[in-house]
Amino acid sequence: MAELDLADTGFLLTDPRLDDHPIVYVNEPFLEMTGYPADEVLGRNCRFLQGEDTDEGQIDAMRRAVAEERPVTVELINYRKDGTPFWNQVHISPVRDAEGQVVHFVGLQVDVTARRAAAVAQRRSSFLADAGPLLDASLDLESTLDSLTRLSVPFLGDVCLVEEIRHDEVLRLAATGSDRDAVRSADAHDPVVRAVRSGRAEIVRTHALLGSETMAMIVPLKARGTIRGAVVFASPGREYGPQDLLLAEDLALRAALAIDNARLYENLGSVARSLQQGLLPQRLPTLAGMDLAARYRPAGDGSLIGGDFYDVLPRRDGLDLVIGDVTGKGARAAALTAQVRHTLRTAAQYEDSPSEVLDVVNRTLLAERGEAGGRYCTVAMARIELNGTARATICCAGHPMPFVMRSGGDVEPVGKPGSVLGWVPDPKLLDVTFELGEQESLVLFTDGVTEARTTGDQYGLAGLMELLRAAASEDASGIATRVDRAAAHAGARRDDVAVLVARHVGTSAG
Amino acid sequence: MLPFKVERQQTNGKVHVIVRGELDMETGPRAEEELRRAEDGKPPVLVLDLREVTFFDSTGLQLVLDADVRAREEGRTFILLAGDGEPRRVLELAEVADRLNLEG
Numbered sequence: 001m002a003e004l005d006l007a008d009t010g011f012l013l014t015d016p017r018l019d020d021h022p023i024v025y026v027n028e029p030f031l032e033m034t035g036y037p038a039d040e041v042l043g044r045n046c047r048f049l050q051g052e053d054t055d056e057g058q059i060d061a062m063r064r065a066v067a068e069e070r071p072v073t074v075e076l077i078n079y080r081k082d083g084t085p086f087w088n089q090v091h092i093s094p095v096r097d098a099e100g101q102v103v104h105f106v107g108l109q110v111d112v113t114a115r116r117a118a119a120v121a122q123r124r125s126s127f128l129a130d131a132g133p134l135l136d137a138s139l140d141l142e143s144t145l146d147s148l149t150r151l152s153v154p155f156l157g158d159v160c161l162v163e164e165i166r167h168d169e170v171l172r173l174a175a176t177g178s179d180r181d182a183v184r185s186a187d188a189h190d191p192v193v194r195a196v197r198s199g200r201a202e203i204v205r206t207h208a209l210l211g212s213e214t215m216a217m218i219v220p221l222k223a224r225g226t227i228r229g230a231v232v233f234a235s236p237g238r239e240y241g242p243q244d245l246l247l248a249e250d251l252a253l254r255a256a257l258a259i260d261n262a263r264l265y266e267n268l269g270s271v272a273r274s275l276q277q278g279l280l281p282q283r284l285p286t287l288a289g290m291d292l293a294a295r296y297r298p299a300g301d302g303s304l305i306g307g308d309f310y311d312v313l314p315r316r317d318g319l320d321l322v323i324g325d326v327t328g329k330g331a332r333a334a335a336l337t338a339q340v341r342h343t344l345r346t347a348a349q350y351e352d353s354p355s356e357v358l359d360v361v362n363r364t365l366l367a368e369r370g371e372a373g374g375r376y377c378t379v380a381m382a383r384i385e386l387n388g389t390a391r392a393t394i395c396c397a398g399h400p401m402p403f404v405m406r407s408g409g410d411v412e413p414v415g416k417p418g419s420v421l422g423w424v425p426d427p428k429l430l431d432v433t434f435e436l437g438e439q440e441s442l443v444l445f446t447d448g449v450t451e452a453r454t455t456g457d458q459y460g461l462a463g464l465m466e467l468l469r470a471a472a473s474e475d476a477s478g479i480a481t482r483v484d485r486a487a488a489h490a491g492a493r494r495d496d497v498a499v500l501v502a503r504h505v506g507t508s509a510g
Numbered sequence: 511m512l513p514f515k516v517e518r519q520q521t522n523g524k525v526h527v528i529v530r531g532e533l534d535m536e537t538g539p540r541a542e543e544e545l546r547r548a549e550d551g552k553p554p555v556l557v558l559d560l561r562e563v564t565f566f567d568s569t570g571l572q573l574v575l576d577a578d579v580r581a582r583e584e585g586r587t588f589i590l591l592a593g594d595g596e597p598r599r600v601l602e603l604a605e606v607a608d609r610l611n612l613e614g
Contacts, residue, residue: 423578
């Protein structure tokens, strides 16, 4: 034994030829590890180290190896003399004499409690490290819940449920490994109801969740001081311990925050939508001789305020039509939109032509220029004078040129390209005047309509023209709806889509 | 899809800021930060290379116009390499292409 470094290794010899296979030799480290004096150990079978939490399977594996006289290594919980458990890695080998007869078994024992704790901690922390980004990846409630249940199975259980109490029912918001649509009444004895009310995580045996008695961990989902529901981990046949519960609580803490954030964001989405609606006319004015329609579709999930706007301003002998797109999104875009709209409305009352109105907007934006950069805006503005006929003057500032749908079915762009507003003091702004005949329509739109995405969207300007040609007989609302639908069908857009249609229906129809 | 990337290169008095991938609301601030850093070095010529930009919208337009205004204010030559993809299309639509130093 001299050449073996056994400083931390318990070493013992047993004699299988003696009654009950007793220990016949132990070294000092073994006695230190187990806390027994030598005289309480020698002559006894090793099983006195085992106890309540010792894995039967590991004991079996040892027994079989000894019976079959072959080496084996197991890891199991043993108990010191004072009753404290420790993880023991045991290696047993038979020792044969010259005739091949097994005369001893040698046992090497290493206390691996610390190593196992480190390994568990490592698994836990890597699980949580993986879980964090997955939970935070989405601000959508459904996908957050979905991530939570999927990443928990099977690490924390075969089944993961997220349940919430609403009024007198326990609703299942998400489930992996079980029925998603289960609803039950919120009974006071229900383990989920109990956990939500007490705020304490528990390990329970219950029938309430999976139909048969199962051990389950129930952890309240607490975020920003409020508990709305709980997450349940369960596995038929699995026993949970305090370590599992700690891990489940760690995960639940993160999940609760992610779920709360997703909810908050959904609310913000609706705030954004109502704010955006406030930046658009509530309804279009009714004007003799003109049939008007508009559609607006926010980009993506609609939770961000986009920069598109449109407006219709009635005049004594006609009307002004405006469509535009400010740079940026969110609150800054909303503020800029409000300002541009206001400036346009004011300037339109006293300026004689669209180019002069847009020049006022340009100067206003330049004056507002700050350290953080400029405020830019593209606009197409048409002034229509109704006097039996409809005479339109149009000016484009960095904006796609509107289309006119001629009565013969032709579709043509109108206006001359001009520069974006808010950039230079002398923008190129050109007025172009044309006649809008009866049953002819002017279609103003934002870049989002024709947005040529890198995702293979081939719709573009040509697609829009083709669509308009096919819509020649439609009224303003029909045309606007077609344009909006085509944009929606062309795929998820990052840019807002706005379209404003004015159809000259003439005095006979007006 | 080309991942977003922005890098800065310096060659005898010229600073190049090269943007690749999708220049949108999320990535815009990173490109802007890099541009501002490049400007801090007071180079006589600043080149913004957008030839490998695959998505370009009003965020990109804002970035370009702001950089152009700052260059004029600070007496610097601002050169834009717009390529022939989305950046050029958007810049042409906004009718700013002919008043920028557009190359490539």
